[in-house]
Amino acid sequence: MVLEEFLSEWRNSSDRVLVHTSGSTGAPKPMWPEKEKMHNSARITCDFLGLQPGDTALLCMNLKYIGAKMVVVRSIERRLRLLSVEPSGHPMAALLQGQSVTETDFHDPAALPHPCPQGQKIPAPTFAAMVPLQVYNTLQVPEEAALLRQIRHLIIGGGAIDDQLAAALRDFPHAVWSTYGMTETLSHIALRRLNGSEASEWYQPFPSVKVSLDKDDCLMINAPLVHEGTLKTNDRAEIVPGKGFRILGRKDNVIVSGGIKIQIEEVEHALKPYLSAPFIITRRKDVKFGEAEILLTEATDTDAVTAICRRVLPKYWIPREVRHIDHIPMTETGKPKRKV
Structure with missing residues (x-):
């Protein structure tokens, strides 16, 4: 799916859009979440990060999945300028080279993408969302890593962040966050800082989100703005009042030998x-x-x-x-x- 296709789907008369689960625990499954709940999720994140109209966001992931779709919805909700590059392991390279980058200014509700000038270096966006592999690859190239460090709000989700990657991000000058969420919660419902004095292994749920544990110590999520009813996950977790929660591993990743x-x-x-x-x-x-x-x-x-x-x-x-x-x-x- 390309951005124009998603915008057409978002702006049609239906109150839902099609997304697919990641496929990490089986074949990817289609879902049809409500646009209103996606809008709620976008507003929660934008408010938490303090994003303002006119700020820039980077779309560098596959629009088939919820993480990329929510980058677009946040841009629409907060009237951001959305920079889009082809999904790849090196998203910063396209900005450095000024190659195949489009911009959509959502100050205009009917805006469509238009090409950025070719060959002209594009400054780091205010906000970006990436998967760990994209961040790891970017850090291996000094010019790309330097541009990555200039992003004011970098959120990383869609996979585990190992100790080596966390250590490489610890001295970043701006906020870097690990996200916790899933397709069913329309992206993340909690964040934890990876850098600076606030770095922690404990996820902090958004104020509208309540978490608890079931009898198997699996995380239960009550997030009425983004999901109807209580969502039972397969993530074994620990909750400490005042700290938040941390993930121990997936219930279906327990081997009984x-x-x-x-x-x-x-x-x-x-x-x-x-x-x-x-x-x-x-x-x-x-x-x-x-x-x-x-x-x-x-x-x-x-x-x-x-x-x-x-x-x-x-x-x-x-x-x-x-x-x-x-x-x-x-x-x-x-x-x-x-x-x-």
Whole structure:
């Protein structure tokens, strides 16, 4: 989908638009959220960040998914100037080169995109939303990283932010946020700072959002402005009054092997400092243990990976199999596909 198509859908007579889930836990599913609730979500974020009419926003993600659609809706709601580039791993490159960038000034409710002058460097936007892979790639190129640092409000969502990426963002001069949300909540319902003195591992829900835990310690969300009724998630969480909440991992990412519960995200976090090649933890059925933990890695020396696992992991976290794979399977939004 291109921006003109989404604007046509947004401006038609229907009270709903089509979005797709990310596909990280199965095949992407279509949803038809209400435009009014998307508008509410946009207003909440714009108010929190203090975005003002005439500020600039960057659209650099796939408009098939809610994260990109909400960048457009925020621009409409707050009358921002929307800069659009083709979705890629290096969104800042297009601004630096002044190539294939369009601008839509939503001071005019009927505005359509028009091309920016070719070959002319475009200043950093006031606001941008990216996935972790885009941020990581951008930081590898000094000129792109310098422009990224000039963004006044950078929100990062659609995937986990590991310790290495968080450390690289810690000294950014302007606000950098990790988001918590999902397609069902029309993008994020909570944010946590990644940089400066306010950096925290605890997500702070917006004032209109209430969170609680069910009997399985999964997060329950009550966000009436963006979702009808209480939403039960599969995210195991911890809530501390006055701090907020933090995510421990997904309920469906718990491997039960021989009666021992293994949280996939905790194993990956423990191994991340020691494994240089991309990897993920997944599972397979096992006659003896019920489920067996599997490590998929792009490294060809699986014996070396196994040795590292035995050295740094608790006994019951050690994978029962380490398997080489040419490329770690990922969704379009950069999340791992764990099924093998």
